[in-house]
Amino acid sequence: MSTDDASAPSDSHAGASRVPAHIAIIMDGNGRWANARGLPRAAGHERGVEALRRTVEAAGQIGVRYLTVYSFSTENWRRPASEVNALFGLLKTFIKKDLGRLKKEGVKIRVIGKRQGLPDDIAGLVERAERETADNADFYLNIAFNYGGREEIARASRRLAADVESGKLASENVTEDIFASYLDTVDMPDPDLLIRTSGEYRLSNFLLWQAAYSELVFFDVLWPDFDRSFLEKAVAIYSERERRFGAVSKGSA
Ligand code: FPP
Numbered sequence: 001m002s003t004d005d006a007s008a009p010s011d012s013h014a015g016a017s018r019v020p021a022h023i024a025i026i027m028d029g030n031g032r033w034a035n036a037r038g039l040p041r042a043a044g045h046e047r048g049v050e051a052l053r054r055t056v057e058a059a060g061q062i063g064v065r066y067l068t069v070y071s072f073s074t075e076n077w078r079r080p081a082s083e084v085n086a087l088f089g090l091l092k093t094f095i096k097k098d099l100g101r102l103k104k105e106g107v108k109i110r111v112i113g114k115r116q117g118l119p120d121d122i123a124g125l126v127e128r129a130e131r132e133t134a135d136n137a138d139f140y141l142n143i144a145f146n147y148g149g150r151e152e153i154a155r156a157s158r159r160l161a162a163d164v165e166s167g168k169l170a171s172e173n174v175t176e177d178i179f180a181s182y183l184d185t186v187d188m189p190d191p192d193l194l195i196r197t198s199g200e201y202r203l204s205n206f207l208l209w210q211a212a213y214s215e216l217v218f219f220d221v222l223w224p225d226f227d228r229s230f231l232e233k234a235v236a237i238y239s240e241r242e243r244r245f246g247a248v249s250k251g252s253a
Helices: 030-035 039-061 074-078 081-104 118-133 149-165 175-178 228-240
Strands: 012-014 016-018 024-028 066-073 105-112 137-147 193-196 215-216
Touching: 016 228, 024 215, 024 228, 030 039, 039 066, 039 081, 039 137, 039 228, 066 081, 074 081, 081 105, 081 118, 081 137, 105 118, 137 149, 193 228, 215 228
Parallel strands: 024 066, 024 193, 066 137, 105 137, 193 215
Antiparallel strands: 012 016
16 A cells, blocks of 8 residues: 555554554565575575574564565566575465464465466465455565566556446546555555665666665664574664655754
8 A cells, every 4th residue: 555645654653662553574684695605596595494484483472563575586486496486385385384374373474476477386375375365464474486576556556447448447547646545555554664685786677666765774683593683673664764755854944
C-alpha cells in the first residue's frame, strides 16, 4: 500500500522507541561467508536460511508485523546452475519443513515476484504455502523469490494497461494508490525500515516503488551471522531517525 501524500507512518510507538511495522531485508553475504570458510557457496545459503528463521522469530517477538526478505532475484538466474538449483532446493525445504510451524504460529506467507518461469514443483509449493496460511494475520512473511523491482513494476503496468484497454479503469483515475494495488505487495504497508547486510550499499532492484520513504540501515555483518542483536540495533537506529516524508522537520519554522 502506498499513499498519495505518504504522510501516515505505519509504525507503532512502544514507549520512547518506535517499532517499524514493516521491515525489508536484503540478506547479502552468504557466498563470502562460505568462501571465508572454504565451503561451497550453497553452504552459505543454507546457513542463511538459519539466519532467516532466527530473524522471523525475533521480528515477531519485538512487535514487527511484516517482514519481506530478498531470497532470489530475477538477476540471480545469471549464477551457475548449481547455485540456482541450491537456492530452489532451499525454498522447497523451507516450505516443507517450516510451513506447519509457521501456520500454527499465525504467520501468513506471501511469495512476491514473477511466478512465470518457476519450476512447477516450486510454484505448487508456493501456492500451497499461501493457501494454507491465507487466514493467518498475526505476522506477514513475504518471501521475494524470482523478484525484481523493475520486473514487478513492468508486470503491474501491463495488467493496469489491460484494465484501461478493457474499460475497467479510466486512465485519468490512475493514482499512486491505484498503481500500488497492481503490485505484488498489494494490501501491505510500505517498508518502514530496509536493512542490507554484508557492507554493500545498494538496493539491487529490491522494492523500488515500496522503499521510496524507507529508512535504510546497512551492516557489515554477513547474512549467515545476522541475529537478533542486529535486528534490535536496526530498530534502535530507526527509532532515532526522524521520518519527514518530504515535509519539514518538526519544530522548524
Ligand atoms: C545474497 O548473498 C543472497 C542470496 C542471493 C540468497 C539469499 C538466500 C537465503 C538467505 C536463503 C534462501 C532462503 C529461502 C527461504 C529460499 P550472495 O550469495 O550474493 O553473497 P555474496 O555477495 O557474498 O556472494
